[in-house]
Amino acid sequence: MNNKKIYSRRAILAASAAAAGIALVKTTAGQLVHALVPGDKPPADPTTIQGVPSGKIGTRSPFEQLVKKPSDISARTPLQHLVGTMTPSDLHFERHHAGVPFIDPDRYQLLVHGMVSRPTVFTLSDLKRLPSFSRIAFLECSGNFRTGKERMTPQEVCGLTSQSEWTGVLLSTLFREVGIDPRASWFLAEGSDAAKMTRSIPVAKGIRDGMIAYGQNGEALRPEQGYPARLFLPGWEGNTSVKWIRRIEVSDQPFMTREETSKYTESIKGGKIRQFSFDMDARSIITFPAYPVKITKGWIEIRGIAWSGRGKITKVEISTDAGRHWAPALLQMPVLDMAHTYFRYIWKWNGEPTEIRSRAVDDTGYEQPTLDQLVAARGKEMGGYHLNPVTSWQIKRDGEVLLKPEKWK
Amino acid sequence: MTRIWITAILLLNIICGGCDQYATEEQNNPLFGLGVPATDTLIRKWDDDVRPDGKGFPAGEGDARSGKIVYSQKCASCHGANADDNTFGKLVSLPGDTSKSKSVGSYWPYASTVFDYIRRAMPFNAPGSLTNDEVYGLTAFILAGNSLIPDTVVLDASVIPKIQMPAMRKFVPDDRNGGFEVR
Numbered sequence: 360m361n362n363k364k365i366y367s368r369r370a371i372l373a374a375s376a377a378a379a380g381i382a383l384v385k386t387t388a389g390q391l392v393h394a395l396v397p398g399d400k401p402p403a404d405p406t407t408i409q410g411v412p413s414g415k416i417g418t419r420s421p422f423e424q425l426v427k428k429p430s431d432i433s434a435r436t437p438l439q440h441l442v443g444t445m446t447p448s449d450l451h452f453e454r455h456h457a458g459v460p461f462i463d464p465d466r467y468q469l470l471v472h473g474m475v476s477r478p479t480v481f482t483l484s485d486l487k488r489l490p491s492f493s494r495i496a497f498l499e500c501s502g503n504f505r506t507g508k509e510r511m512t513p514q515e516v517c518g519l520t521s522q523s524e525w526t527g528v529l530l531s532t533l534f535r536e537v538g539i540d541p542r543a544s545w546f547l548a549e550g551s552d553a554a555k556m557t558r559s560i561p562v563a564k565g566i567r568d569g570m571i572a573y574g575q576n577g578e579a580l581r582p583e584q585g586y587p588a589r590l591f592l593p594g595w596e597g598n599t600s601v602k603w604i605r606r607i608e609v610s611d612q613p614f615m616t617r618e619e620t621s622k623y624t625e626s627i628k629g630g631k632i633r634q635f636s637f638d639m640d641a642r643s644i645i646t647f648p649a650y651p652v653k654i655t656k657g658w659i660e661i662r663g664i665a666w667s668g669r670g671k672i673t674k675v676e677i678s679t680d681a682g683r684h685w686a687p688a689l690l691q692m693p694v695l696d697m698a699h700t701y702f703r704y705i706w707k708w709n710g711e712p713t714e715i716r717s718r719a720v721d722d723t724g725y726e727q728p729t730l731d732q733l734v735a736a737r738g739k740e741m742g743g744y745h746l747n748p749v750t751s752w753q754i755k756r757d758g759e760v761l762l763k764p765e766k767w768k
Numbered sequence: 769m770t771r772i773w774i775t776a777i778l779l780l781n782i783i784c785g786g787c788d789q790y791a792t793e794e795q796n797n798p799l800f801g802l803g804v805p806a807t808d809t810l811i812r813k814w815d816d817d818v819r820p821d822g823k824g825f826p827a828g829e830g831d832a833r834s835g836k837i838v839y840s841q842k843c844a845s846c847h848g849a850n851a852d853d854n855t856f857g858k859l860v861s862l863p864g865d866t867s868k869s870k871s872v873g874s875y876w877p878y879a880s881t882v883f884d885y886i887r888r889a890m891p892f893n894a895p896g897s898l899t900n901d902e903v904y905g906l907t908a909f910i911l912a913g914n915s916l917i918p919d920t921v922v923l924d925a926s927v928i929p930k931i932q933m934p935a936m937r938k939f940v941p942d943d944r945n946g947g948f949e950v951r
Contacts, residue, residue: 457889470806470814478806485802536800547817553895555888557817606814615820615878617885621857621870624939632875632935636942669946723946736950740868745944 425450428514432456433500434583435518438646444664444691444699445495446521448576453583454500454519456618457553460603464579464587469571473546473609476538483573483587486528489536492570493526494593497666497699499639501596501623504746506730509753509761513646516750516762520666522699523584525591526574530565533607543609547616548590551605558599559613560592564637568593571604594668594697595637596744598623625742633742639668641727642747643675643702643719653758654708661688661704667721668697674720675702681714681751688717708754714763716751730765739767816887818928820878825925830905832912832919838902839909842891851913856892860913873914877939879931883907 399421402408419425427434427450434453436446446452453459464483472478500519505511512518543562550556560569572591573580580586585602592600598618613619613635624634643665648654661679665672671694676685691701702717718727730748734741751763818824839851847853851860858871865871872882887903889895898906908923917923917931944951 457892457895468810470810472806472811472815478811479803480806480810481803488802489800490797532797535797536802549814549817553889555895557888608815608817610819612819612821614817614884615881616817617881617889620877620881620939621872621875621885627940630938631940632877632938633942634877634939636944638942638944638946640944640946721946724948725946726948728950732950 427452428518429453433519435514436521438513438518438520438644438664439649439652441646442662444522444701445576446523448523448578448581448584451498451521451523451575451581451584452500452519454597455552455554455583455602456556459582460552461582462551462587462603467587467605469588469605469607471533471537471607471609473607474540474543474611475534475609476540477536479537481533486571486573486588489528489532491526491574492529492532493524493574494568494570495522495524495695496591496593496697497522497639498591498597498600499666499668501598501636501639501744504743504748506762506765508764510650511762511764512651513644513649517642517644519597520699522666523575524577525570525572527570527572527588527591530569530571533571534562534566534609539609542611545610545613547606547608547610547614548599548601548604549606549608550585550589550601550603552603556598556601556618557614557616558601558618559610559616560590560599562609564592564595592637594639594670596623596639596668599637623744625744626738626740627742628736628738630740636745639666640745640747641665641667641669641672641719641721641725643672643717643727644750645677645715645717645752648715648754648760649752650760650762652760654754654760655758656708656710659706659708661706661715661717663702663717664699665690665702665717665719666697666699667719667723667725669725670722671696672700672719673722675700676718676720677702677704677706677715678717679706679708679713679715682716685718710756712756713754714751715754716749718749730767734767741767818880818884818887820880820929822880822925822929825880825883825928826900827925828900828904829922829924830901830903830908831922832905832908832917834901835905835907835909835912838898838905842894842898843906846892851910859910862913863915871914872910873916873934875935877933877936879907879911879916879928879933882910883928 425437425440436450436452467483469481497520503517503519505516545559548558570591571588573588575584588604589602590600590604624632627633645661645663647662665675675688677688678685688702688704694700720726727749733748753761753763847859852862854869858869861871861873883903886906904923911917912919
């Protein structure tokens with residue numbers, strides 16, 4: 360009815376928004392659409408000039424240059440630039456073994472077979488017709504600790520953790536549909552990437568809270584996170600949440616795939632190798648102030664995230680004097696199970712050099728250890744997976760904030 | 769021994785507060801009957817995993833000599849002429865190798881995994897292109913290179929499950945369980 364009116368209004372806006380231009384913008388579907396984008400420079404006074412009209416997809420302010428930090432096999436979430444607990448989907452960390460596959464959702468199939476009474480193939484629309492479950496939870500790679508240099512950001516230290524709302528079908532639903540054999544104890548999850556990535560998972564975990572997720576933050580999964588469907592196992596090391604899942608084989612023993620023997624196992628004391636170390640232990644990191652920010656004297660709110668794969672965070676403590684004294688930070692409600700929890704702590708910096716750090720406690724009573732405690736428990740030869748040490752930031756006299764690098768080998 | 773601790777893991781997973789929170793949500797739902805019965809053809813096409821106990825191994829055979837030929841053509845460019853290059857994971861620790869880097873010989877607990885992984889994911893630039901005979905041969909070449917089997921052994925579905933890997937005894941279950949102790 361008033362299409363015309365909108366059109367003309369749009370035309371006027373386009374004409375009068377002096378700094379704006381029409382550009383080709385890529386939608387999430389990869390479609391190119393025309394959209395009005397602001398010019399390079401904002402006007403001196405935005406109240407004196409019409410803004411850009413509404414568009415087909417939202418944009419990120421050109422002033423917010425948020426990027427992941429990619430390598431050949433992974434890309435890290437810029438934790439220091441995020442606020443709150445959710446990770447925008449395009450900034451979710453990535454880790455894959457053979458690149459991101461390109462999958463046609465109409466040809467997608469999930470095969471469930473093995474110790475089940477009805478071996479079944481589900482299409483994506485079958486999965487979407489089953490009861491749809493959502494939960495907010497973090498996903499973290501088990502190899503998520505880097506140190507060694509002062510000039511390292513939270514992204515570089517532990518940017519392989521991200522948080523989303525995941526939506527999909529509970530495995531308990533799927534197992535009921537196919538009639539799982541009560542004697543079954545493990546299942547193999549296999550991806551449809553070029554690594555045909557495989558992990559063996561205890562059926563008990565699948566039934567407890569596992570899901571086949573097809574949604575991430577209100578829309579379809581991103582290809583980098585497993586489009587069109589992935590396994591999601593809250594609280595467990597990221598690689599077990601097999602992406603691009605195409606097959607589940609139910610069994611009564613683990614398959615001992617390469618990703619649970621050669622990789623994702625870790626050396627511990629006495630020449631032993633720990634296997635099937637699924638749970639992500641409690642951890643926290645201060646994301647502000649952290650390198651590369653510089654601070655000035657006075658009141659500062661120290662902020663960060665804490666999480667545990669075993670349940671809820673019950674406490675985060677902050678030390679602003681290199682670990683001599685600790686005081687509880689405020690936990691931002693609601694605190695969810697197996698989810699990034701935002702913490703805040705008000706501190707007055709007096710301008711003297713010091714060190715700030717955080718440590719998390721979860722509802723099992725587990726307290727985030729120091730690197731020394733981890734070395735004492737696992738030995739100097741300990742492997743690089745499941746390292747969750749307390750991370751310290753040095754505050755220099757000039758207000759520079761630098762990582763306190765650590766060594767154990 | 770393996771059995772015992774695998775059972776232990778399962779128990780740990782079952783004993784936990786509020787476990788069935790999500791499972792019970794589903795208890796009263798009907799069976800939807802969605803999806804179609806999986807055909808044997810699809811299952812045969814996709815089900816290519818092999819287990820330590822021998823389940824899943826296909827027909828075929830190969831020895832270190834045949835494996836070496838395939839290796840030099842299809843693998844050496846990335847893994848080194850002697851398979852001891854550590855860039856993408858060391859396949860072979862040659863006799864006298866004192867480095868601590870992990871290799872199939874020093875770290876892998878099951879011989880079945882070598883077969884499974886090569887068949888599933890290698891060569892990296894053409895995954896899924898090897899014949900079963902080639903995979904048996906490559907597995908033999910890597911195991912023999914690590915002195916885990918004699919050069920002359922012909923591997924097939926019945927032999928691989930019998931191979932003892934020395935790293936097996938190093939593997940222990942995860943003993944972390946939350947709580948006060950750092951492990």
